[in-house]
Amino acid sequence: MNAWHRRLVGFALASSACGAYAHSPVAGMNHFYSGMVHPVLVPAHVIALAVSGLWIGLGPGDDKTHITLLGAAAVGLILGIFVTLPAMEQFVLTLATVMAIAVALHWAGPSAVRLGVVACLGVLLGLDSTPDGLSGSQLWLSLAGTWLAIALIVAAMILLCQVAARPWQRIALRVIASWLAASALVVVALVSFKPAQTAAPNRSGAVMQR
Amino acid sequence: MKKCLRSMIVLTMVLLAPLVAIAHADAGDTTGGFLAGFFHPLLGWDHVVAMVAVGLWGAFLGAPAIWLLPVVFPLVMSIGGVLGVAGVPIPAVETGIALSAIVLGGMVAAAARPPLWVAAVLVGLFAIFHGHAHGTELPASANPLLFSLGFVMATGLLHVCGIAFGLLTRWPAGRVAVRTVGGSITLVGLAFLVGLL
Numbered sequence: 222m223n224a225w226h227r228r229l230v231g232f233a234l235a236s237s238a239c240g241a242y243a244h245s246p247v248a249g250m251n252h253f254y255s256g257m258v259h260p261v262l263v264p265a266h267v268i269a270l271a272v273s274g275l276w277i278g279l280g281p282g283d284d285k286t287h288i289t290l291l292g293a294a295a296v297g298l299i300l301g302i303f304v305t306l307p308a309m310e311q312f313v314l315t316l317a318t319v320m321a322i323a324v325a326l327h328w329a330g331p332s333a334v335r336l337g338v339v340a341c342l343g344v345l346l347g348l349d350s351t352p353d354g355l356s357g358s359q360l361w362l363s364l365a366g367t368w369l370a371i372a373l374i375v376a377a378m379i380l381l382c383q384v385a386a387r388p389w390q391r392i393a394l395r396v397i398a399s400w401l402a403a404s405a406l407v408v409v410a411l412v413s414f415k416p417a418q419t420a421a422p423n424r425s426g427a428v429m430q431r
Numbered sequence: 432m433k434k435c436l437r438s439m440i441v442l443t444m445v446l447l448a449p450l451v452a453i454a455h456a457d458a459g460d461t462t463g464g465f466l467a468g469f470f471h472p473l474l475g476w477d478h479v480v481a482m483v484a485v486g487l488w489g490a491f492l493g494a495p496a497i498w499l500l501p502v503v504f505p506l507v508m509s510i511g512g513v514l515g516v517a518g519v520p521i522p523a524v525e526t527g528i529a530l531s532a533i534v535l536g537g538m539v540a541a542a543a544r545p546p547l548w549v550a551a552v553l554v555g556l557f558a559i560f561h562g563h564a565h566g567t568e569l570p571a572s573a574n575p576l577l578f579s580l581g582f583v584m585a586t587g588l589l590h591v592c593g594i595a596f597g598l599l600t601r602w603p604a605g606r607v608a609v610r611t612v613g614g615s616i617t618l619v620g621l622a623f624l625v626g627l628l
Contacts, residue, residue, distance in 0.1 A: 264577055264580070265576060268576070268580075325502050325506065392498045395498075395502065396501055397587075399506050400583045400584055400587050402506060402509070404580040405579075406509040406513060407569070407575075408579050410512070410517060411569065
């Protein structure tokens with residue numbers, strides 16, 4: 222098959238795309254996908270995960286920090302079944318701000334501090350992600366999906382840091398971290414000083430006034 | 432050339448192949464908040480010229496200023512935003528924004544090369560005014576985090592535009608062009624200061 226034939230085949234494959242359906246063909250697996258989508262739909266969580274991935278990826282390169290984050294997220298998700306704490310998103314954003322500033326300033330920090338911060342973030346993310354109104358296998362599927370999404374997002378950011386090997390690419394990542402820090406800081410201030418103006422989705426997806 | 436043409440034809444056909452393209456942005460909280468924030472700095476020429484001037488000056492000063500100034504500006508701008516959200520009054524915010532265009536444009540026009548800490552302090556000082564303006568105008572109806580992300584990203588991208596243009600300084604004619612743009616930014620800032628714009 223020559224190059225032209227390969228291109229034609231590629232075109233045919235690209236043209237064959239029709240609707241992309243997000244519903245699982247396996248009965249009962251919808252809650253797994255709903256759980257997977259949850260971290261992506263909450264901007265504060267996306268920022269926190271992106272920043273934590275950058276901090277881990279641009280850091281000294283130890284696996285303990287990554288594993289600690291994932292372990293803490295699992296603990297937080299399970300704890301969230303029994304515990305409901307208010308204003309989780311504000312704490313998540315605050316920690317994300319601190320980590321983003323650390324990335325922007327190229328500060329890795331002592332190992333104990335790194336582990337402590339990511340552990341706190343992981344637990345908070347888990348606590349803020351546990352869905353309401355589910356029980357039994359539906360709940361556990363949703364939690365598994367959320368944990369997997371957290372793991373994938375962080376892994377993607379760490380991979381991005383490894384791919385960005387040139388100095389200007391690393392600087393670009395630090396600049397992006399400074400943007401994330403700036404965004405998060407303003408919102409933390411807004412939530413602190415004007416809580417009535419902020420509307421945040423509760424864990425079942427409905428919008429409620431803080 | 433033949434290979435390139437064939438590749439272009441194939442690429443064009445592949446791009447036209449998708450059956451459904453939904454181009455309307457969701458007018459709800461998500462994209463609405465982000466887009467509103469993104470366009471907020473872009474709809475004020477006083478903001479735009481000052482942000483571009485930061486990028487120009489950073490490119491003019493070279494490393495590490497070329498990336499340090501675009502890091503300092505958003506971070507200090509967020510502090511200004513915090514002050515704005517908290518209702519802490521800062522006198523003459525619009526005057527400060529106009530002055531930022533005048534001073535930063537003037538620095539580029541004059542090819543000023545102060546010590547790095549002076550440049551960072553100057554940029555940070557003006558960033559507070561810009562951040563305060565964005566913070567007080569943070570609308571209650573939009574998703575505040577996405578709005579905030581939008582205006583920070585727009586600010587950063589304006590810096591990148593300035594840096595990209597500022598890279599022309601490696602050539603003598605480019606230096607003239609960059610300094611001319613700096614002078615133009617100063618004039619625009621003056622126009623805002625006296626109320627012409």
